[in-house]
Amino acid sequence: MRRKVEGCQVCDPINNLIDYLENNGFKIIKSKLTDYHFHEVYFKLSGENNIIEIPYIKKIKRHSENEFICECHWSIVELDINK
Template identity: 40%
Template sequence: MTEIVVDDCRACEPVTRLVNQLLEKGFVIVEKRIEDYHFHQLYLKLQGNLTLVDSYSVDGFARVENTFICNCHWSSLEVTNSVNTVYFC
């Protein structure tokens, strides 16, 4: 499992687990930053095939449209469609 670290701030286990699941599905991290260093609150933006996470529900997260919010540190993982990618059904 790839550890997620942003400016010496380690992501919690639920965020690390979800990011690794998305990376395995072909998503890539395009942005990451610390929202609140004191609370270890992170923001990560990942791009990939959104149809792979349409009905995705993950324990330890609230989902608001295409953003997963961690219940323990309020870290946000925004997932977006890859640019220049066409998906055929």
């Protein structure tokens, strides 16, 4: 599914990561456009599944245990893992 945040199209790498996370029990709890010019967006997802292995998604880098960044627009996906 192609997502939009505040009218801005979300890139394929972030879409693919969010699809994977949603298929593993995560829910989007926050989304916002952080830079319209660069199409940079932010997503926060919450879930109870502590996924250790995220499959390789081209242009997605794991910045920390709970944060992923895309290399194309510097968009961020943050995980709030309920333990």
